[in-house]
Amino acid sequence: MTVLTVKGLHKSFGGVKAVQDVHFSVAAGELLALIGPNGAGKSTCFNMLNGQLRPDAGEVTLLGTPLVGLAPRQIWRLGVGRTFQITATFNSMTVRENVQMALLSYHNRLMSLWRPANRLYRDEAMALLERVGMVDQSERACGILAYGDLKRVELAIALANNPKLLLMDEPTAGMAPSERIGLMDLTARLARQDNIAVLFTEHDMDVVFAQADRIIVLDRGRLIAEGSPEEVRQNEQVQAVYLGSGAVFAEAH
């Protein structure tokens, strides 16, 4: 089942055509990696999907619902969870409270002026933290957490609204190499369990080739390749783009 469909996406900044005629789709339970060298238009593309940028032209639909023109918060209400390249959490709250916030929002309980927030959806929050392996740190403040742990908290927050689609911008950026595969492994497991479509951008080719079901490659705003990891690896155009960029992916993977 196709969850996200993107057609004819265009975006220019002044004279720079950042994204041109990009189209792809993600199916439920599928991990689609969006890769490309620096400046290829990955982030621009991403920000048009999550509502932070408005495309000049093109169509983005989530299970048939058009997303273009909606604010990030409206897109979230339709069932899109997000993690950020640089983690964004509420630093003055505990790990559990961070997840509780997402749950409170999901259940439309934010306007409440009286009941202590701390006691609402506590068990649900703990269950989500259990899934990402953060139960033992649930009472610590996010402001003092290690970066890798914050990434897992973000994942728990992203799962709070039972998303149909997860958008992960550079999910492993800033993490130790040993933790990266682990995090994407966890993501893949959760996505398959819940049948969630996952779209992620990533620089680490180890992560991409180990976890992605399918890969799309952007270069200078255009889609240059699409296919299974093996197909993309063999693609000459992709090899040409990546040669010399420092990211080497040889047969060894």
Next chain:
Amino acid sequence: MSLSNIVIQFLNGLAGASSLFLVAAGLSIIFGVSRIVNFAHGSLYMLGIYIAYSLIEFFGRSSILGFWGGVLLAALIVGLIGVVIEMVILRRIYRAPELFQLLATFALVLVIKDVALYIWGAEDLLGPRAPGLRGAVQVFGRRLPEYDLLLIVIGPVVLGLLWLLMSRTRWGTLVRAATQDREMVGALGVNQTFLFTSVFFLGAFLAGLGGALQVPREPAQLMLDLTVISDAFVVVVVGGMGSIGGAFLAALLIAQAKAFCIGIGDVVVFGTTLSFTKFTLVVEFVIMAIVLVVRPWGLLGKPQAAQRGSTMVEPPLHPLGKTFWSVVLGLVILLAVAPLGGDDYLLVLLVDIAIFTLFAGTLHFLMGPAGMVSFGHAAYFGLGCYGAALVFLKLKLPMELAIFAGPLAAGLGALIFGWFCVRLSGVYLAMLTLAFAQIAWSVVFQWDEFTGGSNGLIGLWPSDWLKDRTVLYFVILAFCVGGMAFIWRVVHAPFGYVLRAGRDSPLRADAIGIDVRRFQWFGFAIAGALAGLSGALFAFSKGSISPETLAVSRSVDGLVMVLLGGVQTLTGPVAGAAVFTWLQDEIARNTEYWRAILGITILVIVLAFPQGIAGFVKQMMTRKGLLKEVAA
């Protein structure tokens, strides 16, 4: 309006713009580099005018050299005062949270005001006209003072010199670099200490010069500090923080608008007389409100670069546990038995403390959990005062009902003002709140027929059953304790959490479906309404009110209470309001210079406990193991 009138008002506007530009440019440069909002900048201007007055008197009123020597020397002296302030106080708190730096500069305002009072006395001092420029030239048959012509030239000349300094010297390049990214400049090995001190010198020098040049035009007086600082804020915000050209443009725009309002005078529209002269008091704030909503970073400003790792991370909220409530209960019992002492004076003081605790509590709610600093919170206090008083006096409703008109009026005001304010953040938001407060103040101040103008309103007598001091005391106490309890509940409820979420990470809040602005807007209204309640209680506890209730100084009092108590602790406003009100009362009874003593006390506290009183106590208790630390 005739052509000659237009020309003359235009020239008046140009002359008025010069001093405004000098002060604002100094403020802007200091903010750009040090990120300190120097509330004492108006005080430096005031010192400039006083010192220049004294020097000119000393050198002789009619000597040209004496006049200009006095003006320049005064500016230099003020520059050096700026250096001393930077080296002795501000340098120690660059790493402290932004709000603490603000508190320190508030304290300086208090100290400088009393120093000026001590040296020059409370009388207005009008300096001589500039020797050699005492005449006037004829422009279209009207007289324009020669001195104004000179002022018209000075503004652009200083702008040009500053431009040369900023673009052609190594120092200027460093200042521009630091304005863009202070940490990076430090990382590149630039001696920041010297840079900051020299920037303070330049900023203070410009403020002093702006003041000194006004000697022939306006009398030196003690109210100048706060009027000038609010004018300068407006100019800097309209022009864009850190932009010198923007400050010039904004100073021109505002001075012209003011000049034309005076020039137009009274106009009859549809049978009613509109007084544009009265509009001068608000026109700059109206311009600022419009500019901020259309161009949130000012005319020539840029969005502020995020600062790295300089903000303290607030620890998570503890659920209000048994310890908390037992301390509150103990306090309430103490307050309940207080009337048994039979000391009427004590009851008056306790009523004041209770009212200002609620006022500070609402401001803390905005500044702490909601992360919106308000420089104009007095607006809601005052709207509450006047709302209740007017309903009581004009509609003849009983006091019991009139009290509720206070929060209603203030809540409505906060809904209207807040709608604009939540579109901004940080310093810009703070400035806009100040603008709205000034608008509210000047409406109350000028609307003689309705609000009693500068005389205020009298005859706010409580109902008969409240005539007894003790009964009134208990009723007011009940309202204040109830108000504070409500705020604490809200902070711990989902609504309070949403506000904190929006403050901690607007990006994440948006990504989990939260419309941050909408919640901030309601938060603003709640804080405003409760501040209005404290205002209404104040009105009936005093029996009379004046525009003072919504003046800048009241807002500053509130800020000092909150910052003194500590922004990060819920009990902060209680401690802050109690200590502040008591100190003010205690010192004011014994000396004329209570402001200076208060200011010095605040400075000592700021330098010694950068987390506020309550924060310090909490830290000590945690260290002693009396309080459990949740965040390991």
